[in-house]
Amino acid sequence: MATRACRIRILSLLLPVGLCGCSETLFIFGDRLGDLSDGIDTIEQCVSPLEPADLGEVFAGAVPVNWNGDTAQLSDDTHQTVADYYAGQLSSEVLPAYYLNERIFHLGSMTSGDRLEVEILSDVVSDVWFYDSGLTFAGGRAHDLDGNRIMLTFPINSENPDCFLRFNFFYLSNTGKPIAHITRTQGTSPGEPRGQTVVLNFAGWSQLTFRSGSLKPTDVGPTENAIVRAAVVQTFRETFAGYNVVVLSSDDPPPAQPYSIIHIGPADPRIGTLGQAEHIDFQNAVPDDVAVVDTNHRALSAASLLGPEVLGAALGKVAAHEMGHLLGLHHVSDPNELMTGAGCQGVGLDPLAMLNRQFARAPVSSFTNDFFVGYQDAPAILRDIVGISATDTP
Numbered sequence: 001m002a003t004r005a006c007r008i009r010i011l012s013l014l015l016p017v018g019l020c021g022c023s024e025t026l027f028i029f030g031d032r033l034g035d036l037s038d039g040i041d042t043i044e045q046c047v048s049p050l051e052p053a054d055l056g057e058v059f060a061g062a063v064p065v066n067w068n069g070d071t072a073q074l075s076d077d078t079h080q081t082v083a084d085y086y087a088g089q090l091s092s093e094v095l096p097a098y099y100l101n102e103r104i105f106h107l108g109s110m111t112s113g114d115r116l117e118v119e120i121l122s123d124v125v126s127d128v129w130f131y132d133s134g135l136t137f138a139g140g141r142a143h144d145l146d147g148n149r150i151m152l153t154f155p156i157n158s159e160n161p162d163c164f165l166r167f168n169f170f171y172l173s174n175t176g177k178p179i180a181h182i183t184r185t186q187g188t189s190p191g192e193p194r195g196q197t198v199v200l201n202f203a204g205w206s207q208l209t210f211r212s213g214s215l216k217p218t219d220v221g222p223t224e225n226a227i228v229r230a231a232v233v234q235t236f237r238e239t240f241a242g243y244n245v246v247v248l249s250s251d252d253p254p255p256a257q258p259y260s261i262i263h264i265g266p267a268d269p270r271i272g273t274l275g276q277a278e279h280i281d282f283q284n285a286v287p288d289d290v291a292v293v294d295t296n297h298r299a300l301s302a303a304s305l306l307g308p309e310v311l312g313a314a315l316g317k318v319a320a321h322e323m324g325h326l327l328g329l330h331h332v333s334d335p336n337e338l339m340t341g342a343g344c345q346g347v348g349l350d351p352l353a354m355l356n357r358q359f360a361r362a363p364v365s366s367f368t369n370d371f372f373v374g375y376q377d378a379p380a381i382l383r384d385i386v387g388i389s390a391t392d393t394p
């Protein structure tokens with residue numbers, strides 16, 4: 001459990017995001033991996049994820065959806081007191097604004113072959129998350145990289161007596177206005193996975209920007225060391241082995257198909273983070289998105305001392321984590337999981353621990369998510385989104 005001092009520090013870190021309501025800040029998915037400005041102390045800042053015994057209590061307050069046949073309109077007129085759920089977990093300093101920005105709806109039962117479509121009606125909705133009966137979540141942003149509202153579709157692959165839908169807002173809203181129109185369709189077939197190509201760019205890049213506006217134009221220098229480059233590629237390939245992800249480097253000819261690109265090199269220190277992805281790309285809707293890994297970051301100093309192979313392997317894991325975001329994965333709190341969140345549980349302080357991280361089912365991060373309930377099943381998401389490689393299995 002975090003101390004009072006640590007809780008206050010969480011507040012100071014989170015409130016600028018929660019209160020400013022500016023989309024630029026909210027689009028940042030920077031990964032500090034244990035190297036926040038106040039250093040090693042950040043290990044103690046994290047709040048434990050809610051345990052399964054508590055989860056039923058959390059969702060007991062969800063508003064039942066008033067279905068009209070297979071459609072329903074949801075509004076924000078019922079104020080969820082999410083703060084109550086966290087009583088005893090977080091201090092009153094942290095709770096007031098940030099943790100009230102949620103609406104949770106009880107969808108009822110859904111079964112394999114059902115599909116839920118969520119049409120966003122409000123500009124203040126930032127995220128939409130679906131929870132199945134096992135509280136495994138799938139979720140994405142309500143707006144694309146250009147800020148346009150998007151339709152989110154959730155396929156259901158198993159029998160679920162209780163499903164929930166959670167909305168997160170850019171800022172407090174309790175106006176009674178409609179926030180979403182939802183439609184349930186039965187008997188659908190699952191969508192076909194679509195493989196993804198990624199290029200690991202070691203050649204440098206000038207004026208790198210993100211379409212989400214979260215990264216001011218910056219230069220990324222080249223990664224010169226051939227041993228480092230080879231280790232990055234090998235580690236990245238091993239991490240995605242079994243998934244239908246084609247991994248190329250800037251030493252290869254550019255692919256004909258659309259591809260994501262991860263720039264790996266010394267970046268402007270003002271980036272401040274070890275890695276950044278331009279968005280969490282729910283269901284991999286954007287096949288040509290961008291991320292950056294800063295090879296100069298001081299969080300890598302321990303790995304650097306262990307030689308270019310270890311440094312390259314550590315960078316490969318950071319790049320694979322950013323790729324996870326570009327395929328729709330959120331942060332989780334398990335330090336052994338590759339999508340482990342920033343600053344929590346000693347993340348990133350031990351390069352050898354970093355090298356062992358893999359995609360796995362894990363509880364959502366309490367540090368980088370404002371409503372830390374549920375589990376992300378990364379291997380299942382990756383299988384659904386990009387599919388299984390024909391050559392081997394994950």
Ligand SMILES: [Zn+2]
Binds near residue numbers: 029
């Ligand atoms: Zn991340």
